[in-house]
Amino acid sequence: MKSLNNVLAEGTYSVEKEDLLCYGYDASGLDVLPAAVVWPTTAADISKLMQFAYQNDIKVIPRGAGTGLTGGSVAANDSIILSFEKMNRIIEVDMRNLNVVVEPGVINGDLQRALKDQGYFYPPDPASLNTCTIGGNVAENAGGPRALKYGVTRDYVMQLEAVLPDGRLIRTGVQTKKSVVGYDLTRLLVGSEGTLAVITKIRLKVLPLPENVITLLAAFNSLEYAGKSVSRIIADGIIPRTMELMDRMTLSAVNKYKNVGFPEDIEAMLLIEIDGSTKAIAADIDKVANICNGFQGKVKIAEDSASRELLWDARRAVSPALYKLSPTKINEDVVVPVTKVPELLSGLQGISEAAGVPIACFGHAGDGNIHVNIMTDKNDKQKYDEAEKLVRKTFKLTLELGGSISGEHGIGLTKSKYIDMELDSVNLDIMRGIKKLFDAKNILNPGKIFPPAAGSDVR
Template structure:
């Protein structure tokens, strides 16, 4: 067992025989910081932290499982002293490799820092540790008549800290926004072990630079979250869910912008193409028309009066469209529809053993153009590519299905990714709406950001982390 960065640092000016002794010394100090039982060093234990949903593997040298801010700070002071990499990790549900130890080093897992520290119903805030599971927080605040709106598809197991690091979104973003809109304050540990608090517990606060927003979405490269102050909203009184089946893909995607400009305000507006529908068809008890080329899942929430009005306006609006409309008649039926939608990502692996998962965003009015382009790629490159996702805000997930053991097919998949990115940027879009950059998108960063912006970002990284300790190799191309 050896710390890759430490070995390079020490071997540059010392004899190799010293390195094992230094490793033992560091291991002992790490054990003192978190407790011997909470420092994992065996191959079997560390392998559990070597992968995420991107499908890539990088073995850490050790894994620490702290239970307090003080322990996190102690770990980072050691990293600053001995110059080894530290990689913060939530539930490992990310798809861009953001939590992978690409240069070895110490992974810090937050499964023991999973407490909801406070729910304040009067001021509608919650204070949580980073390991809190998103769905469990939603269930907890619901008991107080409140809601935490961000709802990524992996909400049953993803963590708030990971959501904050990637600025996760989800289906409700079209109405409620994304994770950064609900984090109003943070406690973080900097790479040198210093503890800092940012933000407020109030609705307003403009004292100093907005460091809270800077850290959200920074993918663990600037600081490590140890507490998060979250803004909550009153729980919606009522909800209405509609499923629309279309025989025309263009008609389904074209309806997205039309519905929003018609004065309708759904809390979710989700899209699924034919292939996406096929992989989850068995999860729907009511059969769909055989000619179904696309589905829209549309939901309204609010007061009973608001939902009734919006539901009525929507029913009148879609009468003009050539589609089959189904309204969920019970909470069970609503949950069934959502289960099918949230199952697409894992279910599509029945088509091919691997996927290149992208989460591009384009202006809503250009979704039909994007989907047509993907259809062309599918035919031209002879690949299986499915599109689905958060059409209400233009965030379309494009899953390119491949078998990595088939070099020709995998090569075509990578080519499809490159061409997809080129087209998205030419349409005024962005390469990621919620998955982040990590390592899978970093080679393409300069296509979206100009050199001045990249230079400023690198300087910010250097200011917070001069020794490149936190999550090295992420975001910026190496």
Template structure:
């Protein structure tokens, strides 16, 4: 681009005014601030915010940004925790929040076709009367969009049994970095027809293409669910039980873990738990009503073992809610205690969960920074929370060092950086450590093919 950034923007805006309705173009400090940060609290303000309502407007916007060499960052609802949708290099934020049509629900084919701005929670509500759900169930479901869920390959507790966003995606309509429209995949559950571009784009955080329509794979709603809670007298006891549960055939629809510090936090908020409990598992089984007794019994057998203090099966919805109360109380407790905490989203093979938890404890002791671990233990996906005060420079430095060692430990255990949050800006510096250099080189090469001018979400994911 021969243009200066400023003159490129002026030319871009000129062009866009002819192609997008005036209401879709936002300029000025208010818009830049509103669309310049996300749930990571990182900031990168755009020069221009575009809020298209149709595929054609997305295509026009990307094509114009490509021509004028202006960075373009796609954004769902900004609920991500990695800075993936801040405008790290300025330019345009393309908010997809107004593309919220549910185009089609086809129960016979177990398929829904949606625009990217549809909220996960809205989609689930629309699917329920048909007897289906979409498997991705992040905590942010009520306010995060399907497009954002796909961009970072979001998961949640149910991922254990039903797979992540990427696993439940069949086909896409999208726009590449040159503004070219394409479709890939098909609304079928089996496909051996060329390279799997669909799953390549899922999890690419808007760096390869902008999704304008997604064909999602649906799962039948289970007839019934039942929750269980196991308490152990040590973190090790709970971690060992995770491996036992996952080594037997009944796959729980959730297997969540909380360590001793997490339990102390919710105790401090008034939740009553047996004093001896130092590790907690929440399990859920779902399926046919007639099969649940047997499934819960099998999970109970696996959960039993050294250090089990208490085992409860919820007999009613109220009991279920009381069992999950500890998990629900945890996030606010963490936030209020350490608003600047680092919440990492690492994942290790299930058999290495005990080793990771021991290592985290050791690192916390060494650094003098409390670490609270909880998360989707059945997938080996743990949220490792470093509790510190960013205002204290010594603590901030110690936390940063500690974080590096956590990642090194995770990688040494055969794990990886992120299970469901993605990389964005926050984990980008660690990618070269986590990934093979040739694999990284191939990823960069793929990126250049989809986006030769490098305008799509620059400064993210790939180092």
């Protein structure tokens, strides 16, 4: 890929192996060595590069921080990785209209901190928020614990600037709270996993910080009772901002990793937060505590913001902590209607016991989004194959319960062979048509989302 020096300035890209090694993988554990990595600084750079790539049939893979769990940013052979470290400015902060404009490389946590200083917040808060980028969040339609009350990334993206695969610049959406002018291209790009356009600028809605937040921990001797508490709380019309579940295996893993002193003689814990005006939330917290007590849950309130932060540090450490239990985990993020959470959890327990393969469950129980971690070892082929069979069983159970095979991680590479369990051929036909309309040459993040051709191996 020597000819890149005709399109790009020196120092804005690299073809050195030590650089390429850093940019081919993501948190899915998959990796492919790209041919080049480019660090653009402007949309114009990207437009020029895409024109070049389009003319020369070169694959391009946009990449945020590589925290994705389904391989959405893994390189392809002979591809160029577009990495956004140098496009990380917060361009505009318009608090009077409750929105901000950012470049795609801004880290979610950096935006949160900048907003907090001024009394505002950006609701989507994936567990990887101190690493992941807003561009990646938009591409994957990221969620996080607060999605329960506040919704997902899609609900906050007002405008996008993006470069189409042929190099044309497109600006979608409006800087107003509503608009009905043509088709909603903004939301078509959100969650499209970098397969339709390269996002170069994002206007996000933000909200004033709530007056107060109360955090409650509830410990249960039954995973099912924890699940039932969750669905009763929602049915009673209370909408906490978060309602996170950790099962026994998860609690034990976090203790080993962070030593936060979670009880280990219980079957499940809920971490519930309610925000709003101080007076309003006191009443809701009482109701929530009563519901948990009714299912034999022991309730504790986190007294101050320091103890709250400790709990959240622990919650965010769950995913890395689980690696302490076994060398490999297959991490799925299924989602079911919240009333079906108890059935999902007991079904997963059944699947685990029948196969003799440990499954750790945690996640956003309040919106029915459970992270299912099948514990295994990649280097023990037989063991791994056994574990992988449970993925299809997990998805089958999820879909039977009216759910979806991915709540927030996306399809990427790892789930592409399962997507037709959820989407029928009419949906896939239309989606393939859209992909072709945007990217006739299939050069932008190829091989992601869509089912692989028969006989190929994507894992």
